[in-house]
Each structure stands twice: as C-alpha cells, then as structure tokens.
Amino acid sequence: MARVIVDVMLKPEILDPQGQAIARALPRLGFSGVAEVRQGKRFEIELDGPADEAAIADVRKMAETLLANTVIEDYSVRVEG
Amino acid sequence: MARVIVDVMLKPEILDPQGQAIARALPRLGFSGVAEVRQGKRFEIELDGPADEAAIADVRKMAETLLANTVIEDYSVRVEG
Amino acid sequence: MSERHSIAADSVQRAAETPDEQMPFAELGMKQDEYDRVKEILGRRPTGSELAIYSVMWSEHCSYKSSKVHLKQFATKAPKSEALLVGMGENAGVVDIGDGWAATFKIESHNHPSYVEPHQGAATGVGGIVRDIMSMGARPIAVMDSLRFGGADAVDTRRVLPGVVEGISHYGNCLGLPNIGGEVVFDPCYIGNPLVNALCVGLLRKDQIKLATAPGPGNQVVLFGASTGPDGIGGASVLASATFEDESHAKRPAVQVGDPFMEKLLIECCLELYAADVVVGIQDLGAAGVSCATTELAAKGTGGMRVDLNLVPLRDPSLRPEEILMSESQERMMAVVRPADVPAFMAICEKWDVPATVIGEVTDTGRLVMTWDGETIVDIPPGTAADEGPVYERPFHEPAGQAALNIDSPDRLDRPTDLRATLLQLLGSPNLASKEWVTSQYDRYVRSNTVLAQPADAGMLRISERWSSGGESEARANEPRSGRDHEHEAIDGAEPTTRGIALATDGNGRYARLDPYAGAQLALAEAYRNVAVTGAKPLAVTNCLNFGSPEDPEVMWQFAEAVRGLADACKILGVPVTGGNVSFYNQTGTTAIHPTPVVGVLGVIDDVAKRVRTGFVAEGLRVALLGETLEEFGGSEWAHVAHGHLGGLPPVADLEAEQALATVLVEAARRGLLEGSHDLSDGGLAIALAESCLARGVGATVTLGEDPFVELFSESAGRALVAVAPERFEEFAALCGDHEVPCHGLGVTGGTSLVVEGVLEVPVSELRDRHSAALPALFG
Amino acid sequence: MSAARVGIVTFPGTLDDQDAARAVHLVGAEAVPLWHADHDLKGVDAVFLPGGFSYGDYLRCGAISRFAPLMDELIPAARAGLPVLGTCNGFQILCEAHLLPGALTRNASLHYVCRDQRLRIEQADTPWTGAFAPGQEITLPIKHGEGRYVASADTLAALESGGQVVVRYLGDNPNGSLNDIAGISNEAGNVVGLMPHPEHAVEELVGAPSTDGVGFFTSILKKLVNT
Numbered sequence A, B: 001m002a003r004v005i006v007d008v009m010l011k012p013e014i015l016d017p018q019g020q021a022i023a024r025a026l027p028r029l030g031f032s033g034v035a036e037v038r039q040g041k042r043f044e045i046e047l048d049g050p051a052d053e054a055a056i057a058d059v060r061k062m063a064e065t066l067l068a069n070t071v072i073e074d075y076s077v078r079v080e081g
Numbered sequence C: 001m002s003e004r005h006s007i008a009a010d011s012v013q014r015a016a017e018t019p020d021e022q023m024p025f026a027e028l029g030m031k032q033d034e035y036d037r038v039k040e041i042l043g044r045r046p047t048g049s050e051l052a053i054y055s056v057m058w059s060e061h062c063s064y065k066s067s068k069v070h071l072k073q074f075a076t077k078a079p080k081s082e083a084l085l086v087g088m089g090e091n092a093g094v095v096d097i098g099d100g101w102a103a104t105f106k107i108e109s110h111n112h113p114s115y116v117e118p119h120q121g122a123a124t125g126v127g128g129i130v131r132d133i134m135s136m137g138a139r140p141i142a143v144m145d146s147l148r149f150g151g152a153d154a155v156d157t158r159r160v161l162p163g164v165v166e167g168i169s170h171y172g173n174c175l176g177l178p179n180i181g182g183e184v185v186f187d188p189c190y191i192g193n194p195l196v197n198a199l200c201v202g203l204l205r206k207d208q209i210k211l212a213t214a215p216g217p218g219n220q221v222v223l224f225g226a227s228t229g230p231d232g233i234g235g236a237s238v239l240a241s242a243t244f245e246d247e248s249h250a251k252r253p254a255v256q257v258g259d260p261f262m263e264k265l266l267i268e269c270c271l272e273l274y275a276a277d278v279v280v281g282i283q284d285l286g287a288a289g290v291s292c293a294t295t296e297l298a299a300k301g302t303g304g305m306r307v308d309l310n311l312v313p314l315r316d317p318s319l320r321p322e323e324i325l326m327s328e329s330q331e332r333m334m335a336v337v338r339p340a341d342v343p344a345f346m347a348i349c350e351k352w353d354v355p356a357t358v359i360g361e362v363t364d365t366g367r368l369v370m371t372w373d374g375e376t377i378v379d380i381p382p383g384t385a386a387d388e389g390p391v392y393e394r395p396f397h398e399p400a401g402q403a404a405l406n407i408d409s410p411d412r413l414d415r416p417t418d419l420r421a422t423l424l425q426l427l428g429s430p431n432l433a434s435k436e437w438v439t440s441q442y443d444r445y446v447r448s449n450t451v452l453a454q455p456a457d458a459g460m461l462r463i464s465e466r467w468s469s470g471g472e473s474e475a476r477a478n479e480p481r482s483g484r485d486h487e488h489e490a491i492d493g494a495e496p497t498t499r500g501i502a503l504a505t506d507g508n509g510r511y512a513r514l515d516p517y518a519g520a521q522l523a524l525a526e527a528y529r530n531v532a533v534t535g536a537k538p539l540a541v542t543n544c545l546n547f548g549s550p551e552d553p554e555v556m557w558q559f560a561e562a563v564r565g566l567a568d569a570c571k572i573l574g575v576p577v578t579g580g581n582v583s584f585y586n587q588t589g590t591t592a593i594h595p596t597p598v599v600g601v602l603g604v605i606d607d608v609a610k611r612v613r614t615g616f617v618a619e620g621l622r623v624a625l626l627g628e629t630l631e632e633f634g635g636s637e638w639a640h641v642a643h644g645h646l647g648g649l650p651p652v653a654d655l656e657a658e659q660a661l662a663t664v665l666v667e668a669a670r671r672g673l674l675e676g677s678h679d680l681s682d683g684g685l686a687i688a689l690a691e692s693c694l695a696r697g698v699g700a701t702v703t704l705g706e707d708p709f710v711e712l713f714s715e716s717a718g719r720a721l722v723a724v725a726p727e728r729f730e731e732f733a734a735l736c737g738d739h740e741v742p743c744h745g746l747g748v749t750g751g752t753s754l755v756v757e758g759v760l761e762v763p764v765s766e767l768r769d770r771h772s773a774a775l776p777a778l779f780g
Numbered sequence D: 001m002s003a004a005r006v007g008i009v010t011f012p013g014t015l016d017d018q019d020a021a022r023a024v025h026l027v028g029a030e031a032v033p034l035w036h037a038d039h040d041l042k043g044v045d046a047v048f049l050p051g052g053f054s055y056g057d058y059l060r061c062g063a064i065s066r067f068a069p070l071m072d073e074l075i076p077a078a079r080a081g082l083p084v085l086g087t088c089n090g091f092q093i094l095c096e097a098h099l100l101p102g103a104l105t106r107n108a109s110l111h112y113v114c115r116d117q118r119l120r121i122e123q124a125d126t127p128w129t130g131a132f133a134p135g136q137e138i139t140l141p142i143k144h145g146e147g148r149y150v151a152s153a154d155t156l157a158a159l160e161s162g163g164q165v166v167v168r169y170l171g172d173n174p175n176g177s178l179n180d181i182a183g184i185s186n187e188a189g190n191v192v193g194l195m196p197h198p199e200h201a202v203e204e205l206v207g208a209p210s211t212d213g214v215g216f217f218t219s220i221l222k223k224l225v226n227t
C-alpha cells in the first residue's frame, strides 16, 4: 500500500473568494504579516499496490479528469514519503 | 516573501463523504487499484516576511484556532521550498 | 496577450500621430465597416482602449445589433398599460403593483459560460441578473431559473446539469433569495448548448426608482464591490459573439468566478446607500464591465465623464487599461455621488466591508475621457458607444425543411392501446418527472414571504413592508446595527401587507421549432396561464430569446417570427414586455438549438389568502376541465417520448380564449370558488391529473368521452383543471358561462388512486414512484 | 414596559435575521438587533443566532464569525446562563465557538437540501422548548449543505445520557447526522443549537406548511416572563 497526494489549487488568475475572505479576517483575529491566502483541495489516495510509474500515471489521469476542474484549477501529484 | 503550506484533513474516524464519493466513482471511470480516497484542504499562505520561527509559530496558531476545527480535523504546517 | 501589450500605452495623441497603425479589430470581433465607423466618429483611428470599448459595446451581446430592428415591436405594439413605470431600455422594467409598491423583474441568459464551466457559469448568471435588479433601486426578493440540457442520459448532461444546479443553488442560497420556480427541460438539441436563463424579481417603493444616469457635472464616480481581475477578458465579444469552434484555445477567456458573499454585502450596502439618499445614478457592471458602466452612465447623464483608470482597484496589478476596460469581474457596481455625500457613501460601504473608490467625475464636455499614467487614452462621445452601435437588418427566410417538417404530422404515429402504460411512461420521462432533485437544492423559504413555490404552477410572494429599500421599516431594520443612534431600538417585524405577486416562466422549443410565431405565443400563453391559475392577475412580461446564429438566415427567420408572435400576443393579452435578453449563437457547427423563447410573466394578487394551491387539496371536490380539447399532437410530449417524433404543427394559440380563461380563474379565486387548480401543458390532461393527485396524495375518479387517448394526451392550449367544492360548483359553472369558457365536469377527488373510468386506474403511490424516481436515477 | 427582549445577531452574510425578528415579534416579544461588529449585547434577555452564510461560509461554516467582536461578549454571557438559540448557521457558529460540543459537517448526500422535515422534540425542559410536550412530533423546514452532526463517541454518549439531545430527525435522516441529531443543548441547557428553521414555520400562509416553529418563540417568551 502506498499513498499518493494530489494537490488541487485554483489557477493563479482565477478569483479565490474563499482565500480572500480568510485573508481579510486574519488581521481582525490578531494575525499580521500575511500577504495572501489561497485555499485549495488536498486528496490522499491510498493505492492497493505500490506507487510505481503506472500507478502514478493513473493518478495523474484521475486528477486531470476527476479531481481537478482544469478549466479553473491546476493540480500536482506526488508520492508521500 | 515566503510561502507556508497548511494541510487540513478530517480525522481518520470522521466520515468523509466527499472522499467516499470519489472512491466510488473511480471504478466507473475505469480506475482500479485505489483502496481509499480522503479529501481535505490545502492553504497556501504568503507571508510578508521570511518564514522564520516566529512566523511559523504564528501560522501554527492560525491553523489551530482558525484554519482547522480540531474537533474533527488534524492539520500540518510546513514551509514550501 | 502580446498583441494587447503592444498597444497598451496607446494614447490619443499617439493615435493621431500614427493614423495608419494596424489595429486588431477583427480579433476583437469587429467587422471592417464597424471599424471604419469608429474612425469616422473619432476623426482618427481609435486607441487600443477605445477599440476595446467600441468592440465590447458594439458586440451582439451589448448592442443587440441583429435583434434591435425586431425587438422594436415590443414597444410599437405594446398594449396600453398603466402599470408600466419603466419600460424597455433600462436595466430592468418596473411595474406598479399597487399600494405604492413596484416590482422590477428580468430574465437573462448565461448559456455559453455555463457550458464552459457549469457551476461558475450558472452562479455568475444569477449574480448578474440580481445586480440588474439592484441597480433599479430595488431589493431583490426572489430568483427563478429556466434550464435546458441535452438528452437526460447523455454523458455531457451528467457534467453540465449537476454543476449548473449547484451553481444556482449556491449563489442564490447564499444571497438569501428564495428560488420560487423555473423549468428543467431535456432535448438532444441542447447538447453542447445548454440554456441557463436566470430571473430575478425585486421590490421597491414607486417613488424610489433609480436609473443608470450620471447627471450633474462635478459629481463623483465611485466604483465599489470586488476588485478587477483578468476575468472573462474579451468575454463579452469573444464568448458571446463567436461559436465555440471558432474560438481558438488561446483566446478562451478566463472563467469568471462568483463571490456570492460579496454580492450579499453589495445588496445590503446598496439598500442602505439608497435609504441614505446618497446615490444620484447607479449601474451594475455586467458583460462589458467598466466600458459599459462608464459609457452608459455618461450617455444618459450630462454627457461627459472623466475617469482615471489607474484608480481602479486591481486584483492583478499587471492588468493593462484595455483589459481593465473589458474585464468581467463580478460583484462590482458604479455609482454617481454628489461630492458632499461621498463621505457618507464611503462610511456605509465600510460598514458592509465593501471596498469603494472614487475613479472619476461627471463633466459637461460631452466626452468620456480616460487617463492612464497621466496620458489620455480614451476621448470619445459616450453615446456613440452606448447607443449608436451598428444596426443590422439581417436577411432571413423560412428554413428549407420547414414545410416538410410541418407536413410530417403526428397523425401517422401508432397510438397506444394501453393508456395506463403510456401515462406511466410519460410521467417517468425526464421532462415530465418530478424536478425535486433540482428544486430541493434551492432555498425556497428564506425571507419568510414565500406563499407558493415548487411544485406550484407559479411562484408567489407576499409583499412584506420590510422589503422597502428606503422606507421607514427597512431603514429601521437595517440601521440599528451600527452607525446612527440605535440604543435599544427594536426591529418591530413590520406588519406585512396582504398583497402578493406571482411569477412563472415557460417556453417550449419543440413548438417553436414547428412554428416560431405560434411557439412564442404558446410560451407566453402558458406562463400567463400559470400565473392565473394561482389567482393572480397577469400584468407584465419579460423574455429571454435563445437562438442559433443570426448570421444564418433560417435562424434569423425563426427569431423574427418569434418576436413578431410574442409582440402580437402581448398586445392581445394586454401585458407589455418590460425587458429581456437575447442570446444568439447557441449552435454547434451549422446545427442550431430549437428556437427557444422563454417567457416570464408577473402577476398581482390583492390578498395572498385568496391564492389557489396546485392540485387536489381535499377529498370530495368536483373536478372540472376548463377549455376545449382538440386533437393536437404536433410537438407533444407523447410524440417525443413514445416515438421520438417532431413534426406537424404545434397547438393553436387562441389568445382570446386564453384571456377569458384567465379572467375566470382570477375572478373565481377572488370569490373563493377554487380549492385547487392546475394548468394543462406538456403531457396534457393525463399529466395534469397525475400531478394534481401527487400534490397531496389525494386521488380522483374521472369520466372521459369517446376518445380517451386524445382527451388524455393532446396538448391543446388554453386549458386548466380545477377542483371546486360541490356546493359552489353551480356558481363557478355560471361564471364560466358568463365568459364563454367551456367547463366540463370530469368527476370528483378522493380515494388513493387516479381512476379514469373504464380506461385506467393507478394508485397514487405508483404515480409517485414513477414521478420521483427518474431524476435521482440519472443524477444520483 | 417589561417585554422580553430577544437579541437577533446579524453577521455579514446572515440571512434569516429579519425572519427571526418577525417570529419574535409575532409572539409578542421585542426583537433587538445586535450587530456583529459591536461589543454590545444591549442588555437583552436572550439571543437568537439566525441562519445564513455568515462570511460566505468560507473556510468552514461559522469559523470566521466565531471571532466577531459580538462573540467576545456572547460567549461569556452564554457560559453564565444567558439563553441562546442558534439555528442552522447559528448552530454551526455555536459549535465553532465551543459553546456546544461536536461539529457540523458536509451532508452525506453532498447536496444542499431544502425540505419539510419531521422531527421529534426530545427535551422540553430547555428555555427554547418548554412550550412543547416531550416526545412531541413536529414539522419544520431544513435548508443546509452542512448539517451532519458529528462528535466523538464519548461526547455522543454524554449528550444522550445527559439529556442534551433536544431534537431528532424522524423518517429519512436528511444529512447523515449521527444518532439522527437535529439539535442539542449544552450541559446547562441554556444554549441550544438546531439545524431546522423554526422562524420559517410561524405563519399559515407563508413558509413551511406548518406553524410548529412558533413553539420555540413562545417557549422563550414564557421562560423570560416567568423569571
């Protein structure tokens, strides 16, 4: 069993109202020094087998077609180690 | 400017219907070999200054009090680099 | 991108010095003769920023250049209506609904964006129409959504529909606007071109109407709401004026993402600004963003405005002036404010956490002048961009196959012998099945004034006084929270009035395909009827005209016919068109969608306690069918579901009969004669009976004549089903007689089954299973 | 005049505040608006935290609102016994503020759901449910995307044995809530959180097809007038 992580974030040019709302709230909560917050998704994918090249390619395809909406989101895939 | 990442995941004992829905959809889309999927959140936090110890401690507090609900979620903080 | 950069610093001075510089007008969707016209207006070549303004303002989407000559009929044929306070041409029409109250409503499309990114496309569609309503000075009080998708089992429908519904649900719910109705229709013709038409209705006091105008030199121009980012740059012209295939990937504009939270703040902020009387003129930022707001405000005011584009707050600091001018970033408004009121204006924005910036001022020069880095980059007469766009008399002719289509009558289709099976087949088909999978994702209760929502024929809202956008009660409800002296001031939960409004939207693309003139009339007739069956008197009309490419003469013929039909029908029914929207280019390659005019009707009821609920609400009521049933199966749901057939002619639209029917329904409701009602439409009497039983689980036993198939499944217009207490039936029948509305007693309500004597018997529970299972089975 | 004064909190993005004010008014109490940015409870006798999407429900429902200046006043007051009712987003805020245990998470169906829901009043001895009979079955609208109540096994056991489960879903559980929980109270019973919306079920003609919501407002009125 291996675990692969897929991070999905809105593309930089796409508005992230959620991240903005958090960033705006921070000073009121006494946190300063934060320039920007962006919020995305993190998927933990447990594989039945090892995270070999074929499996990673599969996860990448999964990310491309299902986990991320590539019209507005970028994704990255990595094996947790 | 430095970037700190906060990952927030539901605790293992808390039901994750989003992850389950994805896991259920995978075989239909032709993906096999996935034992489990869990979905969480990823925050990218741009700091005004460097990611020194004080700044990291601040982000940790932010995660503990705001970004994660520790009743149901775990979090981890790391500097991107 | 690079081409834009190369013209970024283009100033008026430079334009004058370099008259021969090649400008990328074609890439921006502009034709050579349109470009020549701009040069003629300016007496020189346009700067890059000026070209940006003219290209978006003269796009089909903003200028209505192909539709204008036809839409004129809505004004020239308009019936006299004392209720109309603001007609077409403003952000939305306004109608007088009595007691000093006015309602403003409008329907608008967001079709292409919803195909590209269903969730955000549909969400921002709701956001846009809500801002239109706000800009009239009203508080938005409800939304509706009229949706068309490809085949229900098509793979892409599974991508588009859930996203669209989620987008509408999330945005509308977040704004606290009840969703009180709409439509969900499936037809293979919409694959690749789904239709997402969103309607918003708002309420205001009659004397508080706000207009998009910028009078008074010296008045300040304030941009407020979200900051400006690279959202949908070029969208207005590229996305709305070209087909998807033409659009190169590189040119595809970034998707606009909606922030419903910001919009909610904007709503409350605007209402407080209106109440404080610190707004002279206001305009929402829609498809053409800053270009549209500045040119339209300036054109309708004293005629001049000066704007410093460097002052526009940016989300992405690298944006160029042309991009700022074309950005479609959501949740922005522009107001004209007297200088003395600016501090009060800013304080209210700050209270609501809404960023606001003065970016310019009104002048009396008759010119819209914009600067960037100290240089003049725009200097134009604003009216030429806002109002004097090109107007096309596009050629049109009847489609080549139209006659053959009309000759291919459904008479040749095999008719069923097992009518029970046919009823269940239709009831479980995607177009007639319960839409609860969709509507349960919408909040229909918020604001606590919803009298009727799904599955009623029309949505109905009580007019509660606290909706006033500047009246005493609203002010009291909003202010005590901060600002003025509010020690111990209570929200007194102002007494609601008894008055109500009702709204319905309808449209049938198959009917319009067979005959666009009649199809548009039938859409109006159905919405009108749906309002009347609830007891409300139809008052005014909005419409969204969804068609293929206007450059195709056959599509243009459909459009011309539909507009002519709708305008003629409005005249006969005495309900004016108050506004609407045209969506062209809904086509893939040379294949256009069915012409799909969607019509919204708003009605008024003096006392919502007199409203009539949908269906059979109790046992032992007399059931009657009003109107005449002919053998009409052209474009019917039966022909579609049982045979996949589309041919012949649609039902006859007899508008005088429709009007008589509505008169009877409204008067009967006023006298309290109706216990329940339901209009007949798709699927005919069979479906109306089944839905009436499903409303509350009350069955019925009815007797039909000689040809039960025709009586059950024909789709003749101008009909409704009513349930009347036995002791009042005679009075009701007499009322029908007075207005020459045929009234056929069919039977009585009661029992746990729908029984058509000698024809079929189905337990209500079986009807329910069929009706409710279809959409969940398809969409999970 | 000694009318009971019920404070109604408005956060940015609150939606049901006016509805709640009207419901309070209908039973004859006084609705007092409370603004999130003020450090001021205006001396009210009870507080209603209405539903909506405060701060857009961004991050987590209720997560940002919990830090509002008004909450600095409300949290200690609630701990000291001030009656507080949070419905929907209000319930979520109470959980985020740790005035109530557990958390409200995404509906198991992953869809927002608006429907009329059968419920059972499990506890009639809170200030907000005193007008009901224990075990009484009622219908109220629900409308939420994140109403699935979760808590640790220990917390759940404590809620059940301590009589802190106030309202339970009947029939189909609409969101996958543990133990069909629709509403709970704190140990003292003065703080109650509910997913359903009593304020939308107080008048015959409008809103839900029931007026069962009235009971929550008459309960608090009775409680305040009698003490």
Ligand SMILES: Nc1ncnc2c1ncn2[C@@H]1O[C@H](COP(=O)(O)OP(=O)(O)O)[C@@H](O)[C@H]1O
Pocket: C144, C145, C146, C147, C179, C180, C181, C182, C183, C184, C431, C432, C435, C438, C439, C442, C453, C454, C455, C456, C457, C458, C681, C682
């Ligand atoms: N997309 C939608 N949004 C909101 N309400 C809808 C939607 N689609 C259907 N409805 C509602 O569901 C009910 C049934 O719809 P429909 O079967 O199309 O009614 P009808 O046949 O009377 O026009 C109506 O109350 C309608 O307003």
Ligand SMILES: [Mg+2]
Pocket: C457, C530, C679, C681
């Ligand atoms: Mg209808």
